[in-house]
Amino acid sequence: MTRWHMFLMTALAMVAFAANSVLNRLALADGTIDALAYSGLRLAAGAIALWAILALRGAARPGAGLGGTWSGAAALAAYAIGFSLAYVQLDAGLGALVLFTSVQIGILLWARVKGERPGRLEMAGFALALLALALLLRPATDAPAPASVALMVLAGLAWAAYTLIGRGSSQPLRDTAGNFMRCAPLGVVLAAPAVWANAISPLGWAYAIASGALASGIGYAIWYAVLPALTRSTAAYVQLSVPAIAAIGGALFIAEPLTIRMAICAAGILGGVALALRGAEARRRQSA
Numbered sequence: 001m002t003r004w005h006m007f008l009m010t011a012l013a014m015v016a017f018a019a020n021s022v023l024n025r026l027a028l029a030d031g032t033i034d035a036l037a038y039s040g041l042r043l044a045a046g047a048i049a050l051w052a053i054l055a056l057r058g059a060a061r062p063g064a065g066l067g068g069t070w071s072g073a074a075a076l077a078a079y080a081i082g083f084s085l086a087y088v089q090l091d092a093g094l095g096a097l098v099l100f101t102s103v104q105i106g107i108l109l110w111a112r113v114k115g116e117r118p119g120r121l122e123m124a125g126f127a128l129a130l131l132a133l134a135l136l137l138r139p140a141t142d143a144p145a146p147a148s149v150a151l152m153v154l155a156g157l158a159w160a161a162y163t164l165i166g167r168g169s170s171q172p173l174r175d176t177a178g179n180f181m182r183c184a185p186l187g188v189v190l191a192a193p194a195v196w197a198n199a200i201s202p203l204g205w206a207y208a209i210a211s212g213a214l215a216s217g218i219g220y221a222i223w224y225a226v227l228p229a230l231t232r233s234t235a236a237y238v239q240l241s242v243p244a245i246a247a248i249g250g251a252l253f254i255a256e257p258l259t260i261r262m263a264i265c266a267a268g269i270l271g272g273v274a275l276a277l278r279g280a281e282a283r284r285r286q287s288a
């Protein structure tokens with residue numbers, strides 16, 4: 001894979017991740033589908049798309065077994081449901097910012113629980129990110145709804161758990177497909193009431209299926225294709241772009257405002273996370 005090819009594929013993966021936020025917010029803002037039905041269709045569409053990708057690669061042979069784990073599937077379902085419920089009120093960029101920060105905080109806290117001692121740079125970055133997040137959430141006319149923020153934090157912690165569960169996977173795409181397939185029956189249950197009541201518009205179907213099949217299914221396939229060529233720190237750093245891409249998408253497609261307050265707090269949060277990631281990478285190099 002050439003450097004240009006790797007850059008293009010990585011950029012496509014980040015756009016796909018941000019598209020999950022924009023598509024979810026579009027669907028809920030337009031009232032084309034409810035949050036639980038959206039989650040259900042996204043999980044089911046993701047399962048079908050990932051199975052199709054495996055089949056095209058010849059990895060979905062009979063008797064090959066189902067990848068993933070039930071714990072991974074539970075974390076995936078918790079993430080998807082919390083994510084959609086949070087976007088009933090959160091803007092696309094803000095939701096992605098809270099989600100990404102929660103994921104990184106969850107992973108850092110788990111490392112601390114497992115006995116890793118964070119360095120000064122990590123602690124400084126962690127403190128900066130939390131301070132900026134607190135400023136973003138303090139009461140004000142443009143402050144986000146606390147309940148929606150809490151749901152997105154839970155979604156982020158669930159995704160952190162999903163990441164940690166799958167960290168040692170030797171076949172990440174197959175395991176992700178297996179986790180989505182385990183979630184597919186729950187997806188059907190979540191979507192069934194709205195489908196039965198004919199309460200989903202054609203646009204609602206389109207948004208949910210696009211999120212599950214394209215932004216999630218194909219997006220994850222692209223990401224796992226380039227991941228072996230990236231260092232751990234580079235893989236973490238490039239994901240800092242996702243909230244910014246989601247905010248731009250929200251402004252372009254949903255006319256969501258980009259406030260000065262959010263821009264300043266986002267810079268503090270992402271800068272703090274970047275500092276913490278840099279400190280963790282330096283500590284790992286010293287201990288190697």
